Amino acid sequence: MDFDLSQEQTLLQDMVRRFVTEQCPRGFVRELEKSGAFPQAMWKRLSELGLLGLPIPEDHGGSAGSMLDMVIVIEELARAALALAIPFINTVGLSSKVLCSLGSDKQKNELLPRVLSGDMLTSFAWTEASGGTDVLSMKTRAEKSIDGLHYRVNGSKMFITQAHVADYIYTMVRTDTKVAKKTEGLSCLMIPADLQGISIRTIEKTGQRSTGFCEVVFNDVEVPLESLLGDEGQAWKQLVPLLNGERTCFAAVCLGIAEAAFKDAVNYMEQRTAFGKTINHFQALQHYVAEMKILIDGSRLLVYKAAWLESQGKPDALIVTEAFHSAATMVSRVTDLGMQIMGAYGYTTEFDMERYWRDGRVFRLSPISSEMAKNFIAQSMGMPRSY
Ligand SMILES: Cc1cc2nc3c(=O)[nH]c(=O)nc-3n(C[C@H](O)[C@H](O)[C@H](O)COP(=O)(O)OP(=O)(O)OC[C@H]3O[C@@H](n4cnc5c(N)ncnc54)[C@H](O)[C@@H]3O)c2cc1C
Structure with a gap:
């Protein structure tokens, strides 16, 4: 068992982390949330960095990256800007994968160059x-x-x-x-x-x-x-296996949001004082931070395992669903604890914690609800279908 990322994957991670740190400051991200506008210029930058071709085969101009590469990129994008992470999943992760697997040569030749150049978005x-x-x-x-x-x-x-x-x-x-x-x-x-x-x-x-x-x-x-x-007439049979990776990609978003919330909470604890000391001295809050850390690290193991299995050509829908469910509940709990640590300030829109809390909550509903994820897991263990 090897838990290390390869050298190329570490470089990829560093590149995306540097990009979002430099190009997507908090003010910019808050403006995007207010306006709802698509950040086209930033999307073009992702194209210049070669990221929009990450999972696309080399003969179509991509870099034939693995699902683990995708997870690494999505996690980093989601730390800073869902406005990039979510379209990255839809257009690059899902649509391109389906197009590459099922599309005719004409469809691929026409559309993949537009994905690569950042001139096409899909839903x-x-x-x-x-x-x-x-x-x-x-x-x-x-x-x-x-x-x-x-x-x-x-x-x-x-x-x-x-x-x-x-x-x-x-x-x-x-x-x-x-x-x-x-x-x-x-x-x-x-x-x-x-x-x-x-x-x-x-x-x-x-x-x-x-x-x-x-x-x-x-x-x-x-x-x-x-x-x-x-x-x-064959879409269910042909698409469903291809879309398993969707859950892994959204689990990576959960990791990114949770990491951002964790970092903000720890920084806040170092600044805020009560009873004459910074609040990071209080054991109750230290336990919250410890819980956040355990949840994030545990969830990442499952998500990376799901991605690694797919990268090895052994996709496993059960592990994928476990990973997604774990990440979805994790991000809800982590952002909730982050808000608790920050007290009333965490509940204001002057800080980002309330945004992480709102953004992470949705994953207990979509792309698969927690209830349906558990149904699937129970059935995969041989239990009777309950509905
Ligand atoms: C932010 C967001 C983005 C989305 N983007 C897309 C998108 O791009 N494309 C797309 O096609 N869809 C999208 N969706 C839709 C999403 O996939 C659905 O919301 C999700 O599948 C749940 O469906 P529903 O909301 O209609 O809930 P319902 O089906 O009405 O379910 C309501 C509740 O009943 C529970 N329930 C239902 N059946 C069972 C059962 N058998 N056992 C136990 N509990 C059950 C559910 O878990 C849920 O808690 C998005 C949703 C959200 C919130």
């Missing part, structure tokens, strides 16, 4: 208003037009991250309703977000405000047939 649309957990109840329909040139898409998707700034929305649709199982008859369409008949409404949310999420309505949208990714 992933599965959830519908009727329920994200029961995702197979989705109803958005794509029917072939009579002239056979288009799919006609009708329906709507809910809570779609950054659909309002995306160039393409990778959308799960039903292309066949007469199926024996709900997992059949689903297809993935790469839908250009500016097609006629698409309307996108941003929805205000509690945390992660620098990356808006949206309702996307498709009203008789004519989508070219060549937008189909993979085989028609």
Whole structure:
């Protein structure tokens, strides 16, 4: 067993850490949260650093990095700016991976250069208003037009991250309703977000405000047939294994947020005084810090293991889900303790702790809720399906 990062991975980590420290100061990040604007100039810098091609094969101009490389980068980005970390997952981690695995040569040759140059953003649309957990109840329909040139898409998707700034929305649709199982008859369409008949409404949310999420309505949208990714009707079988890594990537975000909260809490304890001494003298608060440290380090072991397994070509959905669930509960607890340490100041918007607290909370709901993660873990151990 070797717990060390390779020399290349340490250099990668240092590079991204230096980049966010120099380019994403707190004031800038707070402004992004207020405006909700996408930091296009910073995104271009990520392209210049070669990061937007990290998981893309070398013959398409990328650097063929591993899932562990992805986790290292995402953790560092998330320490400073979710406005970079979240689109990095969606556009670079998920969409590019799906495109590289399932896309035709034409699709890859057309779209991957735009990802690499920082000129394309993508969203992933599965959830519908009727329920994200029961995702197979989705109803958005794509029917072939009579002239056979288009799919006609009708329906709507809910809570779609950054659909309002995306160039393409990778959308799960039903292309066949007469199926024996709900997992059949689903297809993935790469839908250009500016097609006629698409309307996108941003929805205000509690945390992660620098990356808006949206309702996307498709009203008789004519989508070219060549937008189909993979085989028609086979999207569930083809995409789900590819998207396991999504949970690992979001677990890395949890690590980044928790690290930032930990650092701020420790710094604060060194400055703040009560009863004539700095509050880092109080044992109760020292125990909070110790708990934060144990939780972060323990969670990182699971997340890195999940990433390492995938990097070795042995992805393990159980470990991935354990890692994500651990990271999601960890970040909630760590940011809560951070707020406790900072007292009332931690609850004000003058410090970043309340933002970490809001930003981390969402991972107990998405991309998989804590309840569904535990359902999956129990079933993986052989227990009967409870729903
Ligand atoms: C910030 C954010 C970003 C998101 N981005 C995207 C995106 O880009 N693309 C996308 O497609 N979706 C996205 N989502 C949607 C997300 O995946 C769903 O919110 C999530 O799957 C949960 O679905 P729901 O909110 O409809 O909850 P519901 O399905 O309504 O569930 C409500 C509660 O019931 C529980 N529950 C439901 N069924 C069971 C069961 N069988 N056993 C035990 N408990 C159960 C759930 O765990 C939850 O606690 C995003 C959500 C958030 C919050």
